[in-house]
Amino acid sequence: MARAVVIGGDAAGATAAVRIKDSVPDAEVVVLEKGSWTSYSACGIPYLVAGDVEQADALVARSPAEHRERGLVVRLHTTATAIDREGRVVHTMDAETGETGSEPYDVLVYATGAHPRTPPVEGLDQFGVPVHTLDEGVALRDRLVARDISHVAVLGAGYIGIELAEALAQRGLSATLIDRGEEVMRTLDADMAALIRERVIELGIDVRLGEEVAGVEREGDRCRAVRTRRVGSGGDGDGAEAEPVRAEVVVIALGSRPRVDLARDAGLAIGPSGAVAVDERMRTDDERIWAVGDCAESRHLLTGRGANVQLGTHANKHGKVAGLDAAAFLTGSGRGEAVFPGVVGSAVTRLCGLEIGRTGLTEREATAAGVDHRAVVVEGTIRSGYMPDAGWARVKLLAEPGTGRVLGGQIVGNGPVAKRIDVVAVWCHVGTTVQEAQMMDLSYAPPFGGAWDLWQVAARKAVGQLGLSPAL
Known part of the structure; x- marks a missing residue:
């Protein structure tokens, strides 16, 4: 029996898995998901934090149970620890029990996604809260509801950082945005982003630009404040310390980096964008491995260069294209009928x-x-x-x-x-x-x-x- 393994069960990975199973019904398709959910809308997480969305499962397009009903094998709380390309095996670990295992494959889809980086600042490992996965979004919402919290610092003033700061303000909390850049939302030019900064401030959110986190002040086992320092004129962060920001919670929204460690360790090519290099059918430089979603590179149609654009729209298309191509490989029918042409960054x-x-x-x-x-x-x-x-x-x-x-x-x-x-x-x-x-x-x-x-x-x-x- 042909066997496909998919690392990652969100938009890109789950879409690829379903496409393979639909195209090759006799194949065994195994999805390894480190979290508790599959096929959910990460873009909806700020609305869950704000309280606009009451239940986390409202953000789920297709649950693990629904995927299983379609014939997929879904292993939750399972982390891929290594890829053995020569032996065509993915080594795994159960996050709850620590038990190790292995999953042999004929084709492998790499859909590990991306995740915010945590600066190496003492205290952030304990008090910093990334909000990228649905599990993390639920954890932040529950933390805000269950504890006596009035002030929150948000590190990063991009899309997600501002969305979360607005969600916190909507909950009646005091929010401070901290970013080392000269303006919010670096995905826009400064003259356009200034309009947004003005509106953010009007909403009552404190905006601290040109600053980066320097440390966390604690009171017992609780966070009390975040220390920041002004970024030096050379952009190297050697400026003087600024006034501390009161905060019981520190949300990390500093931009997400593609998770490519497993791929790099397995010897797969990494593109100039820092994501896994793929061809127009999302195939890596290993003919049996495809990379899709936030961890994969796309071609920018205006520059011709590799780009890593992390959006659910691309993730779903990546999954469809890779699933068709992987299915064609399994059946020996050549190449998949679809290609992913590239992105323009919409x-x-x-x-x-x-x-x-x-x-x-x-x-x-x-x-x-x-x-x-x-x-x-x-x-x-x-x-x-x-x-x-x-x-x-x-x-x-x-x-x-x-x-x-x-x-x-x-x-x-x-x-x-x-x-x-x-x-x-x-x-x-x-x-x-x-x-x-x-x-x-x-x-x-x-x-x-x-x-x-x-x-x-x-x-x-x-x-x-x-x-x-x-x-x-």
């Missing part, structure tokens, strides 16, 4: 009453990749100006000099604007120029915008600044 969120979207390259990313670019910024109303509650939005569009190729976009507004970023995402995917974009047939009605869509206003402005034609 993401949306809602923070403190603002909607935010981004796609393609920011100015910082374009500069780092050596991509020549120009940026234009346009502000306007979300609806026609004469409509009640017309709202506002700021859009930023990047284009390539000479060709006019659209390179990226960012949008921030106080109404339903985030999904408008999908227009620019398509432009980035298919190589649309600003000359073409300004004339595209986009929808219009007064409740939804002006006769000229904001993105097309930006495209017109870019055409003019780049000296392209026709300049409308």
Whole structure:
């Protein structure tokens, strides 16, 4: 009997496992999951912490029991400790009993995900609380409810950090965001992120930028405060200590790194992004091993470089593609019918009453990749100006000099604007120029915008600044 082993039971791993089982019903498909849940929405965890979602299982798309009903073998609380590529065996350990075991495979799907890093600061190992998995989200929520907690420090002012700080404020707690960067949300350019920082502060959340954690002050067995220091001018963190931040809990949201230790130890190639290198069918440099989800690398369609973009949208697609290819390998029918073309870095969120979207390259990313670019910024109303509650939005569009190729976009507004970023995402995917974009047939009605869509206003402005034609 053909045998597939999948390390990791969340979006990417579970999707691959189901696809293999559906394609090769006689195969034994074993899923190793270190946590208590499978196929859940990590993006929903801040809403669980806030109390908007009452039950953790509401975030679960398919439970372990449901996967078993479909014929998968699901081993919870089971950690993969090593991959023996020559013997085609995954060594395991039961997290609850410590019992070791092994799982032989004909094909292996590596879906270990990513996890926030914990700075090597004394006290964080005891009082720091990462919130990346559903188990961790439940643990934080229960901790906030069960203990006498009024102040929380959140390390990291990216998407997750701000979402969690907002969730804490919604619970009536005092939250402080601490980040060594000069601005919040480094996934946006600073001029766009500043709009979000202003709204975060208006919500009553303290924002400490240009600082990093230096230590934890304790009182008995409880955390009392977090010590920080100002980051030096060279960015090396050698500045003077700042005023301590009162906190009974320290949430760690410093960005997630792909979990590649097992893959690296097994000799699999790691890409320049720090994630496992794969081809367009998610296959590694071992013909029997695929890598998917947050631990895997994708090709960025605008730079041609390897990129590690950690989103459930990509994870599900990775799993489908890898599952089809692994199934084809098991049956000896060649290659899977699907390929994963790459990413342009699309993401949306809602923070403190603002909607935010981004796609393609920011100015910082374009500069780092050596991509020549120009940026234009346009502000306007979300609806026609004469409509009640017309709202506002700021859009930023990047284009390539000479060709006019659209390179990226960012949008921030106080109404339903985030999904408008999908227009620019398509432009980035298919190589649309600003000359073409300004004339595209986009929808219009007064409740939804002006006769000229904001993105097309930006495209017109870019055409003019780049000296392209026709300049409308």
